Amino acid sequence: MIDEDLRIARQRACRWEELNERRQSLADLVRMTRQAVGARDLETVAAEDAKLGALVVVLAAVEQELAGVGPARELYEELLAREERRLIESTDPRGAELLEIRQLLTELAIELPARERARRAGQEALHRWGDRAAQAAFVREAEALGMMIDPATADPVSGHPVSGHPGSVGSGSDGFGGVRLLVELLEERCAELERLRDELRTRREKLLLD
16 A cells, blocks of 8 residues: 555655746746836837736646645655655665665765855855955864864965865965865765765665665
């Protein structure tokens, strides 16, 4: 019974995702069309008004269907979690792999947000180069990840190098270049972790649906 429930829930969740993506695209089109309604000539305004009216109708229909689908994704995840618990507690050989995947996903749920915060702080530090508060915020986020950064590195006045560590820049780099390289390293690591997370989620779902 749970296999059939999972199949139906998965279909509904996939439909919800399709509708939600379409809703977001339509909402963007509606917003852009409303901005274009302020065009210069009346003919263009009339055309944009007509386009806007049609888009609003389609958007309303999509939102109505979304409401009918309900919390499909949440229900699907709940069924997956129930099946996961059952398999982990049983003698099914899939249980051991599922337990390992769960542990890895738990670790990723901690590491990925932390690295994303550091990446955003680094981008902000680069964008606001000269703002000591922004530089200090990046130093705090990076050091929380174990990146040993000399606070002077983030100081746009001193231009001192990043202190040596496996994820840092060599001693010949200037402050701005050092921060930029660290941000690039963080971006690469975030992308790697996101790919790993997606692969683990896909593998978990496959194990649970087999």
